[in-house]
Amino acid sequence: MSTFIAAIDAWAQPAGGRTRELLPEVVRLFEKSGSAHLLDQRLTPEQTVAEMDKAGVEKLMLAAWCRPERWVFSNDEIAAYTRAFPERFVGVATVDLSKPLAAVRELERAVLELGCKALRIVPWLWKLPPNHRLYYPLYVKCIELDIPFCTQVGHTGPLMPSETGRPVPYLDEVALDFPELRIVAGHIGHPWTDEMIGLAWKHDNVYIDTSAYLPRYYPAQLLQFLQSYGQDKVLFGSNFPQLSLSRCMSQVRELGLAAEIEAKFLQQNARRVFTL
Template sequence: MNLDKIRAIDVHVHAEVSCHDPEDPVMGKFFDAASAYFKAPRERPKIPEIIELYRESQIALCLFTVDCESGMGAKRVSNYEIAEFAQKNDDICLAFASIDPHKGKYGAREARDLIENHGVKGFKFHGIAQNAHPADRMAYPIYEVINEYKLPVIFHTGHSGMGTGMRGGGGMRLKYGQPMLIDDVAVDFPDMKIILAHPSWPWVDESLSMALHKDNVFIDLSGWSPKYFMPQIIRYANTQLKKKMLFGSDFPLIHPDKWIKAAQEVGFKEEVMPLIMKDNAARVLGLS
């Protein structure tokens, strides 16, 4: 990947439908609710469409699914499908994998295979959708593999648009989105770069504290338009955490260009914007 040819790196992009299989009907109900909540188009783009959109925008992307087969009973998009497309488009796309923590040692086998043989560059976990405490020991065999290769991991934090407005929240438990639950993981796996996804509302200050305290903890600013950011996010991004904040959109629910336009109007310092948009991510992803 030639960093000089891209203007930003979006570390948070979802591949929600397969090119080979129809949309999962269980996941479809959650897509309905999420589209209503985010006021986003209901149709989910396929992987080639996503990659082409980002190439035209000159934005590199980290692309992943969420494996929530145990927690939600929804069939995942294959990590191998995403990895295949990323390898064919490695000028713009990095594959992240998602493995349900309930898969334990078998999940660790998949993680190792994806890293060693399929070019996967990081991993995504979503405790709320996966119905799993981030520091549950069942996930540790997977973390051990990731830590061995010193790869980054994105953990969902804060409120979840998935399940919002559904009966009983779609059965999803928000408690697993509390950032401090990930603090043990940051301690136990110090070579694993941990990216706390989203502004983490209603636990914003926990994420800021963790990013200040742990050298391996970072924050991506996806899932919210910057115009709704809490003031302390802007303040810390401009000062103590200027090298810890990363651009993420949460596409397809938020378009990257809309996020960027809003970010230019909320008070990020001029010298900080390049760090958020590209430089910090390039360092965390091992691209620079």
């Protein structure tokens, strides 16, 4: 195992200190993760970089959030982070899924004007799986802009329906309809991890990120996948601030991955998929 490889974290968001107010559904997730004390934590960009330095994280893919009828973190707020520390933060845009035309225009603005490198939509927030018609114009725009589409798979930690997170049939249909679209599926896919691994094997442009799970709880089949025929298909993610960067990174070191595998998992795969 290598002594030190700095990570690119594929799934994170700002610690804005307003999670209880703006995303009350995720309060239970923080509590179940032993991270309730982080719910009200407010970190400046400078303080966030300090946490990254402490953990050994080179870059955070920092995402905007929009939910029905409310922005949680706007694309412009994310851009303030990336402008302050362009070598440390990478913007991930989102859009108001309920307004198709405005959503496409906002995505284009976020990429071309604000420098965002991906689009992320969390299906459970909208109660719409990713094969719903409202997503499809955005997939075309992602391909035109040469950016990945990031989404959540698996059950929902928040008390919301989990059906939208099933990899099969929903994400499978998207990958079939848009073979040029790079898809990064966050949160492993549990309890459908085997389905998610199957999709990543089946589709050249489908990837998995490990966010929202501490490394010591990665499913055995995922560990086998990332150390063998899936070594180019799995990206490290934390879901910061739900999980601390230092805690995640220290547990990655405990996995005992071969140096080549660790380098791909922590950095090289993300650098290639997000064209960093």
